[in-house]
Amino acid sequence: MQIRFIDSIHQISAAHWNQLCPPDYPFVRHEFLAALEDSGCTSAATGWQAHHVVMHADGQLLAAMPGYIKTHSYGEYVFDWSWADAYRRYGVDYYPKWINAIPFTPCVGPRLLSKADTQTTELINAAAQALITESIEKNFSSWHCLFPDNATSTKLCEQDIPQRLGCQFHWFNRDYKSFEDFLAQMNSRKRKNIIKERRQVIEQGFVFEVKNGTDLTARDWEVFYALYRNTYLKRSGHSGYLSADFFQQLGATMSNNLVLINALQPTENRSHSIIAAALFVRDGTTLYGRYWGCFEEYQFLHFETCYYQGIDYAIANQLTRFDGGAQGEHKIARGFEPVLTYSNHWIGSSDFRPAIKQFIAQESVSIRAYANEARTSLPFK
Template sequence: MRLKLHERLDEIPATAWDGLHDGANPFLAHAFLAGLERHGCLRPAWGWTPRHATLWRDGELVAAAPAYLKANSHGEFVFDHAWANAYARAGLDYFPKWLVAVPYTPVTGPRLLARDENDRAALLVAMRGQADRDGLSSLHVNFHAAVEDAAFGEGWLAREDVQFHWHNRGWPDFEAFLTDLQPKKRKNLRQEREKVRRAGYRYRVVHGDEAGDTDLEAMYYFYCRTFADYGNHPALSLEFFRHLATAMPRQLVLVLAERAGEVAAGALCLRGSDTLYGRYWGASENAPGLHFETCYHQGIEYCLREKLAVFEPGAQGVHKIARGFLPVATRSHHHVAEPRFATALAEWCAQERLAVARHRASLLGHHPYRELPADPCPAR
């Protein structure tokens, strides 16, 4: 076994990388991750320095992880600002840290790509040893799949959080989905959708190979405008949007709201084998219900048409519950090198997990359905 580190994903053959996962999650594709690097979306000045890990046996790639040296906690969605502050107060350096994740993307999926469980565990052991030899404060694996839990042995800190996902119960159309909601919730959603229709908005849903450059430019404008509205810098580039349309043509999905012949709002999604992932949205005008229709209702309709099992619309948002999304636990694991901090944080993480579990149970109590199945939110 030999661990190798890479400053660019393009140093790793795409066929070898993609041979380590089943292709179900588009964010793990070599085309997606390498595209971020090629098109100016990851920069050391923004806190992202690629440092991908690969494990080789007899010249063959057997395991790999998308990994980055981080100089801040921006774009991770597993918040460790308090940890960084505690390190600073103790006179220690928390940054750089080593992060296994998909940049800017709080989507659950594989993070430790491997031929089998033994190779996955070996990759983690090798990466942890490398982090310690390099004097890094910590190694983090964010939003990993439930099947990867077993790879984390003693000394790893487990954290959980909550997102809101929609699960398809086999409804033939949106109206059938509505019939399974409580009467008041059903009425509210119908009224919400009707307001958007009466305002003159009509929707066009296109894949990457169906989208014109004007569609991509409009979506990029909406994306930038949303970030500007919140005082944030947009990390993705128009060139990256164009890259997705050509490199992942059937996985890129644009939901475009048009009125009076103009595109007025849009949502950018990526499609996996059984899941639709909502990522970015924006609009050039405001209207009641426009955000909910563009980001949620149209996505549900797409999943029903395409017979997709799950719709993950992004992080946060208790308002999603009223529209049929239910609270799902997400997971991450963390290795903290300094023993004193690791001991203290272990108790902190345990308390956090209890609080998250209570919060999720409370949220489930406000579900909009007439009846919940026995397992309303299967682990991902």
């Protein structure tokens, strides 16, 4: 087996890369990673230099791991700022590091891509050793696998690469026939609160349109990016991690995986103006809430557009799960359930390794307790 690192997704053809991908998970596909790279969202200049692992045997591509050299920790959603700060205080460089992750995408999924007939354990062991060697040679402080599936995370643990826990909130479709059917499973107080929130949005004059990716035009993307950019500027003072070119390319190459929900308000001339929008990614079973933007803030409009409309869509299209994104205890009262997420971390420094391993172990106890406590607050009967 030959293992090497490539600094552009285009060093592997889309056909060869995608044959390693599961048939129904969009974020590891060549098209998604290429859109990030081609639009300049992932580059050395942005602190996301592509450095993918590829594994060959007998001249054939056997496996791959999407990876990046990082010079900061933005856009990862597994927070290691305290580790970086500890390194800084001791006069040691934490950056660069290497991560096996999907940029700006805290969605659990495959992180080692391989053909179905390959031995995953053997591949993970080989990849882990290659990453340790690469980290030592390139002076990476550490390498990290973010949001892998549980099976991959467990196999990394067997290689003494500790597992860290996180918690997200996902909605699950239990054969609901309508939003009202979903609400019927809730206790009376929570059900009334949601009905009240949705009614207030309608009373403000909003209507919603759902557009599949195949129906989106260049103008749709221009408006959505303006919404997205405006929201980032108001909240953080920068225009967001993603560019207009990224969204345009995604629309051209992955339209079947995209859903745009616009919130429109009547204008004086009886037409409708788009005030806010949420862009979702989907596959055959799951809806992923990914990107939001608005020109103006209105009471409950964010919840309606990003969550309730998403639930409506998932029910109508018989999707089994709605991943609403990272964080958000406010989702519990809306019927989103706590789900444990995983990451694994190899730390090169023998001085820091035991302390970080101990921190992860202690934190995991707290995360499990938090998830269990959150389950007691679910609104269901």
